[in-house]
Amino acid sequence: MNEMELHDLLFSFVGLFHEKFLMRFRRHDSSFPGLKKNHYKILGMLHQHEYLISSDIGRMMDVEKGSLTILIDQLEERGLIRRRADPCDRRKSHILLSDTGRKEMDEVVAQHAGEIKDLLQGMDEQKIKKFTECLKYSVGIMKEI
Numbered sequence: 001m002n003e004m005e006l007h008d009l010l011f012s013f014v015g016l017f018h019e020k021f022l023m024r025f026r027r028h029d030s031s032f033p034g035l036k037k038n039h040y041k042i043l044g045m046l047h048q049h050e051y052l053i054s055s056d057i058g059r060m061m062d063v064e065k066g067s068l069t070i071l072i073d074q075l076e077e078r079g080l081i082r083r084r085a086d087p088c089d090r091r092k093s094h095i096l097l098s099d100t101g102r103k104e105m106d107e108v109v110a111q112h113a114g115e116i117k118d119l120l121q122g123m124d125e126q127k128i129k130k131f132t133e134c135l136k137y138s139v140g141i142m143k144e145i
Helices: 003-027 037-048 056-060 065-078 101-118 125-145
Strands: 081-085 093-097
Touching: 003 101, 037 056, 037 065, 037 081, 037 093, 037 101, 056 065, 056 093, 065 081, 093 101
Parallel strands: none
Antiparallel strands: 081 093
């Protein structure tokens, strides 16, 4: 294994993903005026999970507890997320999308899927299939780490 090559590929991927996808999504996202990048990250993570606890969100985003609490409070005030007591540990709360937040995020994700379709329009179908397979494989590896 060449650690330097892996390092360079990971950072290249992150930069290109940001440039080609995230920036495009943000340009066309007006569903939540006034929200910042970290708000969107939290909503996106919650859309992928039934719920998360704040320490998991903080670790995934590399955000300090105090800053994260403010972000979560702001999203809760807007009615996009809610807290639910953890039945196994009363010191913890599950953070999850509210019904409104779920509905809004479903629409945002559908819009993003349309953006991806537009971005890849004209590209060879075999390349898109291979790209999808490689992403699935990469995500699987990252989950194992």
